Amino acid sequence: MVHHRSTHTYVPRTRRAQVLVGGTAAVAAVLGLVLSAPSHQAAAALAPTGPVQAAAVKAAASGATLPGMVEYEAEGAQASTNGKLIGPDYTQGDLATEASGRQAVQLTGQGQYVQFTLTAPANALDLHYAVPQGASGKLSVYVNGTKLSTELSLTSAYSYISTGSIAGSKTHKLYDDVRLRLPAAVAAGSTVKFQVDAGDTALPYTLDVADFFNIAAPATQPAGSISVVSDGADASGSGDSTNAFRTAIAAAASAGVPVWIPQGTFRITSALQVNKATIVGAGSWYSQLATNEFINNSSAVSGPVNLSGFAILGSTVGRHDDSTANAVNGSLGTGSDVDGLWIQDTNVGFWLQYGNSGITVQNSVVLSTDADGLNFNGNAANNTVKNNFLRNTGDDGLALWSMPAPDTGNTLSNNTIVQPTLANGIAVYGGSGNTVSGNTIADTNALGSGIAVSNQAFLSPFTPLSGTTTISNNTLVRTGALNPNWGHAMGAIRFDSYNSAFTNATVNVSGNAIDYSPYEAFEMVSGGGSGYAVTGLNLTGNTVNWTGTTVFQAETTGSAQVSGLAATNVKVAGTYDYGYPNNTAGTFAFNQGSGNSGWSTSPVLTTIPAPTSLPPTGPPPGTGTPPTSAPPTTAPPTTAPPTTAPPTTAPPSGTDLALHAAVSDTGHTQNYTAANTVDGDANTYWESTDNAFPQSLTVDLGATRAVGRVVLKLPPATAWSARTQTLSVLGSTNNSSYTTLSASAGRTFDPATGNAVTITLPSGTSTRYLRLTFTANTGWPAGQLSELEAYAP
Structure with a gap:
């Protein structure tokens, strides 16, 4: 399911740069948004010293504990x-x-x-x-x-x-x-x-x-159960076990006994529809299903469909919101117990819709999904999701989405969610009577908060928040992120009247610990830009330790009752309170009870502040052997390229002999690989290993060819500052002995003239392999190149 976080215009942030980031014209004009996005090299220097929160979030008091x-x-x-x-x-x-x-x-x-x-x-x-x-x-x-x-x-x-x-x-x-x-x-x-x-x-x-x-020995087959192997399943993973599973599940349902998955790897090529079953494996490290989609109940089933003790190991390539390639999809019916599964590399872990009630999902691991870890997509009542570990989900870690009918009375408790790469750690979209308690959430990325309570509908029919929603005793570590659509940050906990006001809804927020938020701790916003009110908030006994900006960032109308909120190490005094669409400060009312400390609503800010530093990272210092190398200390360039700028100059006439040729390098940084230099896109680039000159880039033209000149490019956007790179051009017909074709010299790349350098080679040059060797760069301590083009004389 596509969760469009916002349709606001995206203004890209640039790499290795300190830039101003704007949101939509309308919102920016009314709110006066100005946010300086610090460079990542600066972040390390600005982080405070002294004992800090351990990066290993398993040590947190809340969250999951897997034996x-x-x-x-x-x-x-x-x-x-x-x-x-x-x-x-x-x-x-x-x-x-x-x-x-x-x-x-x-x-x-x-x-x-x-x-x-x-x-x-x-x-x-x-x-x-x-x-x-x-x-x-x-x-x-x-x-x-x-x-x-x-x-x-x-x-x-x-x-x-x-x-x-x-x-x-x-x-x-x-x-x-x-x-x-x-x-x-x-x-x-x-x-x-x-x-x-x-x-x-x-x-x-x-x-x-x-x-x-430290995994336990494999479980033994339950008495009276039917093994999938007895019905022809192939434990080697070579054969297709789909029909064997169907046969075993049908026979077990008729006899009222469990289905047994012994040790082995079983390949499932089409999803199973299961109305009622108990499917048991020897343990998630022993019984493995190679499939992207194990169960797809495309309509409500009676249940229970009990699942335990096996792994679902997928192989989805890319996100597929029009697909049901989810490990467990649709309905599990009533009273099901899911215990001790391991799900990895599927589109979604659990996408549960069409009526699910009284279900428990517990003690499971969900890793590296392309979208949500678990989503109750409407029609979900009185379910419990507890003691699960989720990491690297491509959308919300856990979500309750009240579409097409409300989710009611569900509890998400004592789970650990780390590194959702696009959305929220936990999201409650509408519904009533739902509880989020005792979870640990860490290191959220763009377009998401640690916890979101929201009336963002995405699709219709949607049921907005009503009744009481409880957010209690959660630990949030380094959560909240800069939203590239809005041009400002999403809080560690966000209350969002995106499509409709919080009407007849109470949200009780108590006992939560917000630690090391890169921006604000709490955000009240109407993300759709319509200024709907956020009301019914009761914040009691929460703690905030270290914020990059403020404790509260209110961007819409509404009110909150706040008591017992103790804040320390707050980087920006006061509260941002500027209610769109009224274009006046102080339109959100903070009704303060007793026990508040370390924050205030004065002064009322009318510009969202940039963080004065970024949060501490990693484990407490002095408790172990640190890495023996460190990030480069050389100051980064003051500008860097946006990712989608069009070329400013046309390529030279003729055929580029290096286009899509085989290419290699002696080293590169992150995903700035050599292949970027021969892909025909001047906006992607190679960057060699930092602080490690000399570095070389070698292109194989496929055969010995006459070459008259090479054209070297950096991304053509004017955001790149001019720089001079010292490099030589060498040639070889056998990739063993090389001849210098152009001696080492400084080559100046200037965005004012297209950021391109042409090097004419000696008359009569014939070569198969072209090698550039970089020894210096005035703009960054590494070789940088977006395109290496070679042309006949």
């Missing part, structure tokens, strides 16, 4: 590395931004590693990683210094999601997960190392976090 699971950050206390630390960063679409704790470690060459020292025994692991777009490869694993015979297989195939229909979205969901059962259990104090060895070529590898598990 035997311990999480370790690559930049954390139990890690050591000779790789490169990236981040902290809050820039949309950046690898560090989408990392847990806003930091990760990159391995850019052979021999680089991240090593974890375990604090608890483990026999299995899941690695959260990224490789460049289009890349795949292996990564070596060592346990206590001994290399395992099995390497991890890493791929970008299920990452790099683009959603052009969603305003303001950029390519996102940059990470994925790979899991491995260790050949033997390892004790606490053991080391597990991920290292780039010979043949591990998907550089750079970005490692974010490793989850280690």
Whole structure:
């Protein structure tokens, strides 16, 4: 389901730059919005020192507790590395931004590693990683210094999601997960190392976090159950087990006994319709279903459909809102229990509609979905979602969406949601009597808050908020993000009268801890731009520790009762209170009770402030071995390219011999790969490994050809400052011995003249391989190039 966060005009933020960001003309004109978006290099310097919140959110008092699971950050206390630390960063679409704790470690060459020292025994692991777009490869694993015979297989195939229909979205969901059962259990104090060895070529590898598990022995088959293998299922994963599952489920339903999925991998090629069943596996690390969609009940079923102890491992490429390629789709009926599933790389984890009541979803893991982790899409009553771990969802982590009928009486409790890459950690869209309690939410990205309570309809018929909604005892860490459509930030907790006012609705917000919000803690807004009122808010006993801006940001009319709100380390005094569409300050009423401290409604600000610094990241200092490398300290350029600027000059006449040719480099930063230089798009670019000159870029023309000149380009937007890069051009017919075709010299790229440099080669030049070697750049400590074009004489 497409959740259009806003249809406001998108003004792109630029990479490595400090810029003013505007929202829609109407909203900006009325609200006077001005927000300076700090560069990510500056963020690290501005972060306060001293003890900070641990990035490993599993340590939080609220959230999920999965038996035997311990999480370790690559930049954390139990890690050591000779790789490169990236981040902290809050820039949309950046690898560090989408990392847990806003930091990760990159391995850019052979021999680089991240090593974890375990604090608890483990026999299995899941690695959260990224490789460049289009890349795949292996990564070596060592346990206590001994290399395992099995390497991890890493791929970008299920990452790099683009959603052009969603305003303001950029390519996102940059990470994925790979899991491995260790050949033997390892004790606490053991080391597990991920290292780039010979043949591990998907550089750079970005490692974010490793989850280690001490999993129990596989469960045994329940007495009287019917095994899918007895009906012909293939546990090797080679054959199609769909019909065997259908047969076993039908037979078990008739006999009133469970269906058993033994150890193995079973391939399901078309979704099953299941009216009533109990389907049990040996455990989510032992019983695996290779499918994008296991159950699709396209109308209400009686239920219960009980599911436990198996994994659904998908392979969806891109987001498909017109598809039902969701691990569990439609209806589970009444009274179902879903316990101990593992869902990964599907479009959505659970998309539950057509009537679901009294269902419990618990103790499960949902990773790297293209859209929501779990969404009750209307007609949902008295369901419980508890003690689940969700990370890297491509939309809301957990959502209640009252379309086409209200969601009522549902409870989302004690879940951990990390790194939703496009939307909210938890969202309540309409409905009544719903509760969000005891959850931990961390590191939200663009177009989302930690928790949203909203009347955004998306589609009709929609049931707005009514009755009482409860938001209590949640922990929010580094939540809230800059909305590129609005040109200003979404709060850690957002109350949004997007399509209609909060009428006959009470929202009780109590006992929540908001820590290290990059912008404001609480936001009251009418995101559709119509100024509908937000009323019925009761905020009691909440705490705020560290904000990038204010405690409250009110952008519409309405009122809230606030008592017992203790705030510390607030970066901007006072409250933003400027109610659209009245064009006057103070249109939102804060009715203060007792026990408030550390904040005030005075002075009333009429311009949304920029954050004076960004939040702390990573684990508490002094508690472990830090990474041995650090981000570059060289100051970034003052400007950088937008992502969608049209070319300002026409290409030279003739055929570009290098267009779409094979290309390689000696190193690159994040996803700014060599392939960008031969894709015919001057707006994408290669950037070599920072602070590591010399760096080379080599293009294979496919055959020895006569070449008269090369044309080198940087993105043509005027946002790029002029810079001089020192480089040479070399040629070879065998990719072994190279001849200098143009000696090393400074080449000036100036946006005023199209940001292009033409180098004429000696008469009679014939070459198959063209190599550029960069040794300096006045604009950034790396080689940069958007297009390498080669032309015949």
